[in-house]
Amino acid sequence: MAKYDIAISGGGPGGAYAAKTAAELGLRVVFFERARKSGEKNASGCGLGQRWWRDFPFIMDEIVELDSYREIHFCYFKITDSDDRLVTTISTAKTPKDDRRIQHKDHGYGMTGTSIYRSDLDPLLANLACNAGAELRTSTLITDVIKEKGRVCGLVTEKGEKIEADVVIGADGAHSLVAIASGIRKRWNKDQITLVPQLDFSCNEQRMDDVIGPAELVWFGPYCGAYQVNFRDGFHLGLGQWLDKWDTRPLDMVKRILKIPAFQAMCRSVDAELREYQVHLLPWMPHPGKSYGDGVLLVGDAGGFPCPLEGEGIWHACLTGRMAAETAAEAIAAGDVSEKALSAYERKWKQSAVGREYEFGQEYVNLWKNSAFDPEFMKKMVLFLGEVQSLNFPSPVFDWSDDHMKTFNDHLGHLLDLLPELSDFANHNIVPLGKGISTENRERIAGMISGSIKKKLPRIIPQRVIRSVVGRFLGLA
Template identity: 40%
Template sequence: MIVVGAGPGGSVAAKVAAESGLKTVFFERGRKPGEKNSSGCGLGPRMWREFPEMMKKLTPEVAPSLRKAACVVNHYLNKDMEEIAIEMYYPTESVTYEPAKSFITMNCYRSEFDPWIAGIAVEAGAELRTSVLIKDLVKDDKGKVIGVQTEKGEKVYGKVIIGADGVISTVAIKSGLNPRWRPDQITLVPQYDFSADRKKIDQMYGPDGLLADAADGIWYGTNFPAAYQVIFGDGFHIGLGSWMGQWTANPISFLNKLVSCKPFQRMIKAIDAKPREVQTHLLPWTQEPVRTYTDNVMLIGDAGGFPCPLEAEGVFPAMETGKLAAETAIKCIADGDTSKQALKLYEEKWKKASVGIEFQAGESMQTLWRHLMFSTQSEENSMEWFIPLWHELRGGFYDWSEPHIVRLRQIIKKAQEYLPQAMTFFSKYMMPVLTDAMGDQISLMPQLMKLMEGMRPRPKKK
């Protein structure tokens, strides 16, 4: 089996295949895995549920940048880039398993994570070839893929070829599975890494810090697409993204606007942070994966368009599809049939898995997000009403400027100004997600209606 790409998906595929006894080679264009990759990079708890044996070995000894993000801090900026609200959320009571009850993400640089996970595949017996760029696929006289070709012209043959080569995937392009992305399927994500003082991060974001273990943050604003902040041992990532056709100015200008604003500057001063590295990558953020298999070929991870349609989590979907593709390859090679018909098994597997369930609501979820925090460069900028409305409803009442009943009237009056947009948004973009989640009879709704019937106004006191 050949795997093109030694990211988390490729490495899991190579590990699973090698463990079963398949002769497996995986290729990396960098000098080592991870040096060409940038991402958020928060690791989701599903990785620990699906790959428990592997993930318990990810410790600070092998990944010094590891930092737990037990909760997320939301920062809201108004149109003048002033911070008007901060919220902090730990996992809620409805979360069902550990370690998801204990953290939102575990954060670790790709330059540490990718070599670690590739090492596990090598231990399992897979051959890793680094500094090798796969430039083409080798096809037989019927046009079926039977191998890969390196930039130096070397041909390597395999029974199954797995495309784990990221968003611009040679395997996807040359096999015809995905010759080109549409602009609404991929986002462009500029990102800075900031170095910071480890002790000061601990004081602010560490376990005993001011914001206990709050190592993930989201910055919302009305004039930039929502930005994520992911905090590591001695630094953090700040990045933002939007779909290809949506940029009205250079993407980095939006990030620069954010890092230059007063609240952000205050934060970096507190932890003694300085820009350390600039990274930019494309990220598939699509309503459904592309065609993911053909004769002798399967696509996994970003190459297949698997990042989550709502929040674009990419590492777990890559690992899960890597595992499923390798299991499919093992069975089909053993059966002596790796044709398109046989490899359909891969699609059946991922549709039933966690990643496939995510895409059952792919269209509604991606559409919802697009029209909320990523609509800031469009006519219907939803953040212009969402942020002040949220601010008013969540924070307006705790105010001593007037008798509280007067404040309540003021808040309701102000909120009413935003209601037409909010209600339109709710019915257009929220309802489809709720319908996808709950089916035709949104079963929560009748209960709510019943509750509301009981809420008759009290007669007013004389």
């Protein structure tokens, strides 16, 4: 029986990063991938957030050279109504402050995101591990764990080969056989996991540059919000829903977006052609589950680590992979790989940037679940967003249907009609996030309200209303 310090099931980002870290620490490590190469069986592509420039600059230097790379600076939300008409486009912003936040080689990368196909990214990460000395075995499905007196001490391949190891790391994604076979957890509950159908399109590269540029798109309307991640010469369109909420065939949910005229026009403008349909699972929960057991650790999706706000999970997989390998190395060196010793892993990730992701986990999940994932609610939200935009400069200036103050009042009246309908949503999903505003900013806002605004606003809105609304949001009431 082959014997390693660490055996890892899964050759995705979490497994590769755990393998790289373990090899760099001088351990004998093997990682197994069921596909012919890493990335072959994963969601077609991904967006990587700005913090990759901060946390993995040496990987970013290689990613920007990969074939499918597209640099991203904006995300445009295309808001459509029940008749599939485009109501408005809202966008993320970019300020000089962003550029100062994250620097790499004297460049500001504050709002610079990255889109890349997984068939490019995953092999890059796997190669980093192999170059560090890890052994990768592809086309190898892990079908079981080896246990001795309750302790996990190896993996079994589909051919029945047994691999012995001091510590096993489950980096085998949302389905994670290691998590279940080791007894750390059962299958995810249906309200902990989303099903994500996704369509991949090839496009004309020049047209993608001219028409879409450095942007991702989100289609927002009376359906489950759909993201469009744009690559050098293609894009993918996906949307998900928690398993306990599915009431239709996955493909029908994506088809809903395909019939939006603005989406079709965008496809025509970049010569988009459908090339692949996939369906994946993605854990989406307020907090990760239990991530350690006797002789075993879980990283990335296997541990339920994706971000509770928007489901990003590759950064989390790499960081938890690194922390799991470090914890395993310390435990092996100390000659104690018991559950108690490996619980250090949970303390480690809780105290890290990964742990901070779940501070508002429940609030984040509620926010998304009750808005973008609730088509009935989105019907009202679309009207609201349309009215807010119609009051924003420059819309009122360009509304020439009547005299300007009259049209302004028409829109303001409609917005006020909509507010009571949305107040429940705000009370339950926005107000609880007020406690995340820093004490310093709370005091500054409170100071402004008690200063000049307090004197002027009451002429328009009674002071007690301002105090109660702002106080509740700031958690001061």
